[in-house]
Amino acid sequence: MQSRDEYRIALLAAYALALHGFENLIPMPIPWLKIGLANIITLTTLVLFGFRQAMMVTLIRVTLASIFIGSFLGPGFILSMGGGILGTLAMGILVSVSPRLFGPVGVSLIGAFVHNMAQLFLAYVLFIQRIEPMIIITPILILIGTMTGLVNGLAADLLIRSLKKGSDTLQNTA
Amino acid sequence: MADRVLLATLLLVSLLGIVFVNDVLPHGTEVSIEVEGKVMYRYPLDTDRSVKVEGPHGFLTVEIKNKKVRVIEASCPNKLCEKQGWISRGGIICLPNRISIVVRGNEKPEGRALDAVTG
Numbered sequence: 001m002q003s004r005d006e007y008r009i010a011l012l013a014a015y016a017l018a019l020h021g022f023e024n025l026i027p028m029p030i031p032w033l034k035i036g037l038a039n040i041i042t043l044t045t046l047v048l049f050g051f052r053q054a055m056m057v058t059l060i061r062v063t064l065a066s067i068f069i070g071s072f073l074g075p076g077f078i079l080s081m082g083g084g085i086l087g088t089l090a091m092g093i094l095v096s097v098s099p100r101l102f103g104p105v106g107v108s109l110i111g112a113f114v115h116n117m118a119q120l121f122l123a124y125v126l127f128i129q130r131i132e133p134m135i136i137i138t139p140i141l142i143l144i145g146t147m148t149g150l151v152n153g154l155a156a157d158l159l160i161r162s163l164k165k166g167s168d169t170l171q172n173t174a
Numbered sequence: 175m176a177d178r179v180l181l182a183t184l185l186l187v188s189l190l191g192i193v194f195v196n197d198v199l200p201h202g203t204e205v206s207i208e209v210e211g212k213v214m215y216r217y218p219l220d221t222d223r224s225v226k227v228e229g230p231h232g233f234l235t236v237e238i239k240n241k242k243v244r245v246i247e248a249s250c251p252n253k254l255c256e257k258q259g260w261i262s263r264g265g266i267i268c269l270p271n272r273i274s275i276v277v278r279g280n281e282k283p284e285g286r287a288l289d290a291v292t293g
Contacts, residue, residue: 139191
């Protein structure tokens with residue numbers, strides 16, 4: 001990896017981390033509900049710079065955020081890491097298999113869905129092992145994930161458009 | 175276009191899922207409190223009481239009242255279990271303390287159990 005890539009990953013991870021931290025300040029009606037604003041950065045990185053860089057940004061963001069919050073290697077960290085890796089992986093596969101089928105919103109929706117299902121599965125296997133609460137929470141989580149995935153997807157779409165426009169103008173003037 | 179189809183599908187599946195779960199899962203009649211995967215207490219849902227439960231990292235108090243259950247005075251840092259409030263079905267899970275409080279039916283209502291669903 002070139003040093004320019006490393007610099008870019010560091011910068012993007014810092015943005016993702018800032019959004020992750022900012023999100024914790026927003027009061028939520030349900031305590032475990034998260035918007036997942038950092039996924040705006042993951043998705044933008046994925047579309048503009050590719051899968052490897054997006055995965056690096058996710059890994060750095062989840063690890064550093066858990067160290068700052070103090071949940072490193074705890075149950076919350078395991079769920080965040082599992083959801084982050086699998087969500088990013090799903091979005092990466094989707095973009096590389098059929099790049100034109102879905103726009104950023106569709107990719108974000110799939111990412112949110114896989115992220116939530118991965119977390120549920122991990123929570124079930126590692127901590128809870130009770131099927132009834134899982135059955136009750138699954139459709140609720142899909143619904144919430146679809147709404148937050150939509151918001152993040154629309155935001156990423158705007159960001160990607162404006163970044164592309166920015167780089168076009170730069171290239172034209174150069 | 176594909177984005178909209180996906181959005182509509184996810185919304186439909188989740189809403190149908192919520193309706194399905196509401197319809198299929200029986201309302202509970204019994205509260206079972208599990209610590210680290212082992213059942214420690216079982217109480218009928220229609221008798222009011224409160225119980226102090228010890229977990230590996232602290233304690234919490236479970237209150238049963240008016241056929242509903244809630245957690246009060248949890249010793250965990252984020253108190254998610256307390257914030258969940260009263261429930262009459264499903265469960266409350268305290269992850270740091272490995273305690274789960276599950277409301278379930280102690281008898282299978284006829285023809286409405288999950289086992290009966292096929293296809």
